[in-house]
Amino acid sequence: MIKMKQANDIEQSSSKLKAKLLHNQxxxxxxxxxxxxxxxSLLIVWLSPRIILKGSxxxxxxxxxxxxxxxxxxxYLFTKDKKVKINGKVNSNKLGTYKIIYNYKLxxxxxxxxxxxxxxxxxxxxxxxxxxxxxxxxxxxxYKELGYEVSDNYDKDLKDKVKIKEDKxxxxxxxxxxxxxHNKTVAxxxxxxxxxxIPDIKLKGSSxxxxxxxxxxxxxxxxxxxxxxxxxxNKVQIKGSVDTSKLxxxxxxxxxxxxAGNTAEVSRKxxxxxxxxxxxxxxxxxxxxDGPSNSITPQLLDILKEENVKATFFVINHADNLNYLIKRxxxxxxxxxxxxxxxxxxxxxxxxxAYFNDLQQISNKVKNIIGVESKIIRFPGGGSNTISRKYSPxxxxxxTKEVVNRGYHYFDWNVGSGDAGEVNSASEVxxxxxxxxxxxxxxxxxxxDFENNYKTLTALRDIIKYARNNGYQFxxxxxxxxxxxxxxxx
Ligand code: ZN
Numbered sequence: 001m002i003k004m005k006q007a008n009d010i011e012q013s014s015s016k017l018k019a020k021l022l023h024n025q026x027x028x029x030x031x032x033x034x035x036x037x038x039x040x041s042l043l044i045v046w047l048s049p050r051i052i053l054k055g056s057x058x059x060x061x062x063x064x065x066x067x068x069x070x071x072x073x074x075x076y077l078f079t080k081d082k083k084v085k086i087n088g089k090v091n092s093n094k095l096g097t098y099k100i101i102y103n104y105k106l107x108x109x110x111x112x113x114x115x116x117x118x119x120x121x122x123x124x125x126x127x128x129x130x131x132x133x134x135x136x137x138x139x140x141x142x143y144k145e146l147g148y149e150v151s152d153n154y155d156k157d158l159k160d161k162v163k164i165k166e167d168k169x170x171x172x173x174x175x176x177x178x179x180x181x182h183n184k185t186v187a188x189x190x191x192x193x194x195x196x197x198i199p200d201i202k203l204k205g206s207s208x209x210x211x212x213x214x215x216x217x218x219x220x221x222x223x224x225x226x227x228x229x230x231x232x233x234n235k236v237q238i239k240g241s242v243d244t245s246k247l248x249x250x251x252x253x254x255x256x257x258x259x260a261g262n263t264a265e266v267s268r269k270x271x272x273x274x275x276x277x278x279x280x281x282x283x284x285x286x287x288x289x290d291g292p293s294n295s296i297t298p299q300l301l302d303i304l305k306e307e308n309v310k311a312t313f314f315v316i317n318h319a320d321n322l323n324y325l326i327k328r329x330x331x332x333x334x335x336x337x338x339x340x341x342x343x344x345x346x347x348x349x350x351x352x353x354a355y356f357n358d359l360q361q362i363s364n365k366v367k368n369i370i371g372v373e374s375k376i377i378r379f380p381g382g383g384s385n386t387i388s389r390k391y392s393p394x395x396x397x398x399x400t401k402e403v404v405n406r407g408y409h410y411f412d413w414n415v416g417s418g419d420a421g422e423v424n425s426a427s428e429v430x431x432x433x434x435x436x437x438x439x440x441x442x443x444x445x446x447x448x449d450f451e452n453n454y455k456t457l458t459a460l461r462d463i464i465k466y467a468r469n470n471g472y473q474f475x476x477x478x479x480x481x482x483x484x485x486x487x488x489x490x
Contacts, residue, residue, distance in 0.1 A: 049076030121181035138228035195260035291449035292325035314339035349388035384486030413446035426458035
């Protein structure tokens with residue numbers, strides 16, 4: 001009985017074990033299937049055809065920044081680096097969203113991928129404060145807006161959109177501006193109450209004056225304006241004096257100090273000169289234009305030296321190796337006048353600016369050579385020239401006034417020599433000159449020392465002899481010489 005029960009028990013437990021074993025086998029099979037399926041699907045994904053983009057599929061590009069395509073390729077099975085078709089364009093000059101499409105055909109399969117490119121404005125506007133970030137305000141006055149400029153890579157006319165806020169306690173101004181893309185810029189200007197600007201003191205009349213011995217010196221006056229104090233002309237003090245009973249050069253120093261203690265100073269030179277004994281009529285001013293020249297000027301200077309005659313040279317620009325002749329003429333007591341740098345009518349008379357540019361060039365050259373600025377000039381072609389009409393109608397009417405406004409004295413002539421073309425021989429030059437001379441005027445004689453003008457060189461000694469025999473005296477032109485001017489024809 002007991003044995004049977006035991007046998008029965010064993011049978012029962014072994015069938016349980018069998019069932020469990022069966023169950024576990026099912027589980028393992030199931031897991032294996034899952035694993036294989038996973039591996040297969042991974043393999044399919046890995047081997048399946050697709051397009052790979054180099055770089056990101058979303059790109060942000062700044063306005064006007066050049067778009068650079070990074071490229072893409074197709075890939076399937078064990079092949080890769082297959083060329084894809086790329087379509088689409090990015091216009092970085094226009095804000096917006098752009099799409100680049102990538103295509104690859106594999107049999108009936110048409111693969112497609114896209115990249116989104118966004119052109120945006122990322123740059124902040126720029127604020128430039130007129131007058132700077134730190135400024136001074138006159139004590140007792142209010143800050144007055146000094147202005148500003150705004151620039152932006154994309155938005156135009158942001159200037160009106162600037163918001164200005166003044167903080168009087170902290171003494172600062174805040175400028176805020178935002179462009180359409182919401183890029184915001186803030187600029188700050190600080191101010192302090194201080195007068196740190198020296199007064200502006202201006203002389204009326206010339207800064208260099210010539211007067212005769214015994215003449216009374218009358219100051220032309222002055223004016224002093226201060227940014228904070230206004231007109232302070234009555235505070236100007238003058239140091240120095242002019243003794244018109246003694247020949248010499250005198251310096252007057254004008255100085256003025258504002259309330260804050262800033263001092264400005266200017267000076268004026270006054271030259272007391274001998275009154276020329278030759279004053280009156282019958283003076284001859286020999287003038288030589290268009291030089292210096294290698295062939296004529298040295299011998300010309302020799303003759304003038306031997307005859308003890310002072311003359312005037314209206315020079316133009318030549319090669320620098322002739323500069324020594326300008327220096328020599330000046331050192332030997334002649335006047336160096338300015339004629340023109342280029343002597344090219346079409347350039348000189350193109351406009352007022354063109355004329356003064358040309359004049360400034362020859363002025364600089366002469367100043368470099370002789371060390372002083374010349375204010376004595378002669379217009380190319382003279383003040384009466386008509387050729388300038390061709391380039392700028394009316395320009396001589398303007399220039400003849402404007403040069404005087406700028407402190408120049410200009411000289412035409414009233415005795416011709418014809419040596420620039422009309423006559424061909426020394427005797428004709430001689431005749432032209434002596435026929436033009438007169439005791440009832442200041443004789444300004446036009447001659448030239450341009451290259452190879454031997455006829456004038458040859459005639460010169462005879463002209464001087466004739467003049468001396470006939471009671472004339474020679475003088476050079478200076479700032480006291482009465483201007484001899486032609487009638488203006490343009
Ligand atoms: Zn000339």
